[in-house]
Amino acid sequence: MIEVTFTLNGSPTTVQVDDTERLLDTLRDRLALPGTKEGCGEGECGSCTVYVDGLPANACLIPTFQVKGRGVETVESLDPARLAPLHESGATQCGACTPGVALTALWILDQPELLKTHSLRELMAGNLCRCTGYNGIIEGIRKGLTEQAAREGRD
Amino acid sequence: MKRFEGLEKLTGRTLFIDDLPLENCLWGATVRSPAARGTIRQVRVPNHLEGSGLVLVDHRDLPGPNVVSLITDDWPILAAETVRHRYEPVMLVAAESRAAARRAAAQIEVVVDPLPAALDFRQTPTAEQIQVGDDNVLKQLKIERGEVDEALAAAPIVVEGEYETGAQEHVYLEPQGMAAWLDGEVVVVHGSLQCPYYVESALTRALDLPAERVRVIQAATGGGFGGKEDFPSIVAIHAALLAIKAQRPIKLIYDRGEDMAATTKRHPAWIRHRTGLSEEGQILAHDIEVVLDGGAYVTLSPVVLSRGMIHAAGPYACDHVRIRGRAMMTNSVPFGAFRGFGAPQTLFAIERHMDVIAKQIGVDPVKLRRLNLLTDGQATATGQVIDDGTDRQQVLSRALDLSRFTYKRSQHTAFNAEHAYLRRGIGLACFFHGAGFTGSGERAMKSLLHVAGLADGRVEVLSASTEIGQGTTTIFTQIAADQLRLDPEQILIAQPDTWRVPDNGPTVASRTTMVVGRLIERACDNLRERVGLDAAATGTELQAALVAWHEEHPDEELLGSARYQQPPGIEWDDETYRGDAYSAYGWATYVAEVEVDLRTYTARVIDFVAVQEIGKVLNETLARGQIQGGVVQGIGWALLEECRWQEGGMANHQLTNYIIPTSDDVPSIRVAFLENPYPHGGQGAKGIGELPLDGPAPAIFNAVAAATGVDPRVLPLVPERLMELIEQ
Known part of the structure; x- marks a missing residue:
């Protein structure tokens, strides 16, 4: 076992983990944060997306010791008000891929400049969804971007 | 109306079976066949695993018949003497952690004496490959109308063509998973599934228990697409067998690799x-x-x-x-x-x-x-x-x-x-x-549905139809609210639980909104009649009547019900x-x-x-x-x-x-x-x-x-x- 200290959803956290333990299991099994889901366990589906130092990453591919001293944020830290456009557009159906989708979607909303070099569909391609066909997700992000731009225009 | 549970899902608060804590539980894992077909010569459990506190279950632990029957009695719960496909379940293990259970399962070796396998459905099987009847045909059907041979012979043009489609894996994002535990004499199974009553009937038979000693509860289910219609019965029985043998709660959760290898797929x-x-x-x-x-x-x-x-x-x-x-x-x-x-x-x-x-x-x-x-x-x-x-x-x-x-x-x-x-x-x-x-499937099913008028004036829909992502909860809320002229907040949808909801058929065949939705409308009408109101009653009048009824009948249940009625003029001959x-x-x-x-x-x-x-x-x-x-x-x-x-x-x-x-x-x-x-x-x-x-x-x-x-x-x-x- 090793001791790892990092910032989790804004709070300093210290946890004893197995040397080879995945961040996904540390979050779910030791820290009682089941919002992060395991969809494939090999970095293909994005259901286990978390932010590491603000960037989306697959928690199933990260050994927990690697987040020592870093900031980790999970779906539990998201502001529900910011998810309203995704709710309205039908971005969630069964809900299994959804926490990961929500994290990537809000990351795009926080970095709209990414859209100068990437398409929305390209940026979302790391999160597999088997229910929506992606329209609801893409429309929700677009709606969020529009609302955000309107708010910023007003401020 | 927006998806009822949408925000809960977006914020990660929806808890699937793997997310739910289960006190004092053991973890299950499955030992599978390495061969497509053969006779099981031996199941080798390494010495260090014997007596290590590991719980082992095989076909001999089944109280009832070794079969899950959807149409025919032929799908074994745990292979006994022979195996008919790779990854067929042979033995179950339970251990103190998920990792320990999987490690143990991987160390147990199923030794199979191979037999000639039939691997191409397009080819006529050879004599050694025959395993069903005298031709490996599981089912044969014919639809015929008119004079086909004459019409073809007389047609000025005949065009022929052959087409082929491959298998498809469901890839619901939440893999199969079940929890099972004993509540006194009752076996409780809670998990990811489309059809609670299919699982219930498979469990009562395999465990040789009456329905009142089996309870099946659906957990939030992360996609199904049909893949959680048939297979969850197998996972549920496996989890229940381990729980009975261990006398401890069991979680049996597949990872993606196991799910894709071992579960059903679309027919080629x-x-x-x-x-x-x-x-x-x-x-x-x-x-x-x-x-x-x-x-x-x-x-x-x-x-x-x-x-x-x-x-x-x-x-x-x-x-x-x-x-x-x-x-x-x-x-x-x-x-x-x-x-x-x-x-x-x-x-x-x-x-x-x-x-x-x-x-x-x-x-x-x-x-x-x-x-x-x-x-x-x-x-x-x-x-x-x-x-x-x-x-x-x-x-x-x-x-x-x-x-x-x-x-x-x-x-x-x-x-x-x-x-x-x-x-x-x-x-x-x-x-x-x-x-x-x-055909006559809906008539044979005789689906029954209730809506309960509650003492606080709210109404609860009691249905076995499951929310698996397609929106059942939202649509049912909408239909009941419209039918009773109530605000959607006044409608509750019961979590499917065979101890609480009647059997209105499986969540399959594009039938939920059309068939079960109609039952909700009729059960709502029935509820209104039961409190002496007619279709003109407002929601406020109905709620007042529900409260009044409960004041007069304390501790009694007020149910409106509907049973499936076939639309007029439908004729079907199964023969x-x-x-x-x-x-x-x-x-x-x-x-x-x-x-x-x-x-x-x-x-x-x-x-x-x-x-x-x-x-x-x-x-x-x-x-x-x-x-x-x-x-x-x-x-x-x-x-x-x-x-x-x-x-x-x-x-x-x-x-x-x-x-x-x-x-x-x-x-x-x-x-x-x-x-x-x-x-x-x-x-x-x-x-x-x-x-x-x-x-x-x-x-x-x-x-x-x-x-x-x-x-x-x-x-x-x-x-x-x-x-x-x-x-x-």
């Missing part, structure tokens, strides 16, 4: 058409043969075959039709329920065949379909006279308009001449999908396969535009239009989501998703090399609805869940043919296959 199919036509292209006779790969056990193959065959002649009029079908036993994982249930396979064949005919006789593919589409008063292959008032020509016209079909076609000629490596094409498919159970196969059909035309890259041999869908008539649309966002999700699953089946088989087992049972579409692989799916309310469906709705799987594959194949001039007939059209066609 081979379909042959012989079509007699007039010079103009009018269909005079159909002779169709459908062969499905059923896999190792019967599971649901007979009904998949039947639905496939009923849809095999497409939405076209023809007086002389013969459709012969069989499902073959092979030594691969059992093929089972998957959204569309046989119809995507047969509709792929007929709709690709229509374009093959059009090319061969020199008729425009749109004109060929217009000439043959069913009009009211004409009959389907089973002799069902269609008379629903839907203008099927209008469905087709709308799809052509929205996709700018004719304009695009002319543009593509120029585009293809200008580009060295890129080829564009556009293709269409006209199709239909029967909603609800086939001859003649009559009204479904009480209602959705009608659709889908158009795909593709771009083929001749350097990489990849075909990409660059535009997709889905037009359908589905009765009344009850919730635009949910209905669109169903169509878009189904279309993208269909695009995956057509172009990307290939199960690679090795000795009867899926070799690529992981998402790294079984490729499902990402957001970047598909275009925006453009959806339009035509509404012709169906009087016997919930608020006028017809079923839509499965319809969108039927159209994408043939539309895409027709578009690839138009783009490249090749004649693709085998699905999926992965680059390797397209390369062979183009280079030939």
